[in-house]
Amino acid sequence: MASILYAWEFGAGLGHMGVFLPLARELRDAGHEVHWMVTQPTVAGDLLANEGFTWIAAPTVQESIRPGPPLTYADILLRFGYADPRALFGLVGAWREAMRLTGAELVLADHAPTAVLAARTLGLPVMLFSNGFTAPPRRSPLPNMRPWSPVPEQTISQLDFAALAAVNTVLARHHCAPMKQLADLFDVAEEALVTFPELDHYADRGPARYWGSLPSAGAGRPVEWPTGEGKRVFAYLRPECMHHEALLVALHALGQSTAIYFPGMNPALQSRFAAPHMRFLDHPADMEQMTREADIGITYSSLATTTAFLLAGKPLLLLPWHLEQFMLARRVEEMGAGRLVNPEQPPGDLRAVLADLIDNPVWRGNARAFAAKYAAFDQQAVTGNLVRRIAEMLDDTTRTTP
Template identity: 35%
Template sequence: MHRRIAVSRVLLAWELGANMGHLDRMLLTARELRRRGHEVTFVLKDLSRAHGRVVGEGFAVMQSPIWLPRMARPPGLVNFSAVLASAGWLDPAGLAGLLSGWRTMFDLCRPDLLVCDHAPSAMLAARAYRFPVAAVGNGFEVPAFGDVFPALHYWDAADSAACAASDATVLRAVNAALAAMDQPALPRLTALFADALCIVASLPELAHYPAYPDSVVRVGPSFVDDAGAVPQWPQCEGEGGSGGIPVFAYLSPEHADFPALMAALRQPGLRSVVHAKGLSAATARELGAPNIRFEPAPVRMDLATAQARIVLSHASVGTVSAAALAGCVQLVLPNHMEQYMVGRRVVEAGIGLMVEPGSRGTDYPALLRRLLDDTSFSAAAMALAGRHAGVRPDHTGVQVVDALERCLAHGAA
């Protein structure tokens, strides 16, 4: 039973990031908020797919203020300050423009609660208002913080030593923008999150940073696992039984090593389902084999990971989390920093291997054989899955709203 609280107007804001995982997570939260009687409005970075997915469910949508210019020469920032810089936070006049847009949005909507899914400028603008603010996201979007943000390469001593200077570079521009808005200065860059309710949706072992403040609310991972095509595994003879060892791959066909990966999957004893968005029919014919099925549509992640022994991916946190909850061993090929941090966590947890970005001449058959022959990987993967038995992404929205309602109740007290 959830304690009844007054109906509230909740604004769900999304500003940064290119994938639809933000929208999926926001929808989980919005549905549960509405089920409990709250009024929800979405303010979205990308409205192009909002109609069927958000408006179609009866939610109101608005366009979020977003930063359009690209930095010609990004400075050498080593922590979350680099993310803020890419959102215009090094340009005082430009940032003031974003803050003005958010403040107009707040004046129009008059929210009782602002929930930010990777929307730092909205969080900054909200400091001029009295309604509570929550930040919801994975461990990259809601970063670890203390007096400064830790290094993205948290294992690198030189980067860690440069964190204070990185924060100071951005903070100077931020406070110039706030002064132009007649808004009090930010005492330190991490106050953006320290003064908000922070909710990290991630398995602890796979969160982007090893440690987060005790004030951070931890909930389960957020991803869609019950939509898409039912995986159809090719049948062929092999050591994994009559059909061989099942491998699920969610990869970009644009990756430089995609042909080499397909060659590795063609080896006897394996049978694979491969989702490679945008793969041409000609390339599929060239790289395919009887023991590989290319699936053009997204695949139901719950079924694919339940049946696979190995999962190959680019280390997006949703795919890695789904595979981890199913006890799969993993081979990850990250493409960018956020994925690389997840890949590091996969290796640190002992549940898989990572191919460093830019690697050349990787022996993929040997890596797959190592994942199968070294039982420490499967033991670690099964142990991690056992620690989180019963964790389901469809419950994450309930956990998030429980925390949000506690925040609302505290604010009304």
């Protein structure tokens, strides 16, 4: 059987690894050796230690300061080493050595563009294991990720050219053919969009193959709901959420039975909002239970949590704090299945927003329409389909290797 390298370079939290974990289990059961290379080793320890997997730290550089928020995927790359050919060459070299040491025959890249570039220099096949955001449409220049804020085409093109120059310098040093456009970086053996078209961060992607979402990694534990009349609310928050304190004020005043998972929460803040109807969890919640029993979900626009609630036909309140999350939240709001709390604007009356989400049947109806559309969707089948496709890719590699 084969050696497979899961590569995670950009991002934070449990989301990336949690989505991949069910597939990793199936690949291991099929006899493959799965190596994890992750950007947050401490988080990996929380998730993988009891699974029998080992992990190593991915090579990364500290984000460089650039004016304004990121405009395109190229702009993100420029913030993480792609503005400096020397730095990029060092990063690629580290990824290459990891692939050599693990004997990788296939790279599963989860928001890991430098791993994709390193695999190209070694002639290794790559599956882009993507939620949509990490696999931008193949256009030149790469599209503006903030369409609500028009940007001159020349500015967009300059971002592409700058990143492409560094990439081609590295390719030349490894005696590889140059790329004609930055979008060629994502020209890989397989693009696995593990999401639904309605939740694709790029609404105008065009024709594409969507695999659907993977099942939960099953890392959560059952939750006993606190006392409280009326509806049940589940919230999954992070300290980075811009308006989390305003939200806690609203939830406290609303008086509904509320379960909150808030890793990294300030203890003083938790004490301040302690109440019989507010239960703060010290562990991840069983998402199957939450989506079945809660009436609405609140999240920082985590793709896994957002998708799970929509598949259960439950509306959402979304508090994103960075661009990827914001783009997803806009898609949910556009379909009328949730409300977006803009981190760059005052939060407004969140108690009224929550009451509307709970009481107004329109939100629930739109969420149920999404759930009905995918009622026959089998998340377990997605894992099996991906395992079969990976086996095909490995067979192709074996047949083409001298």
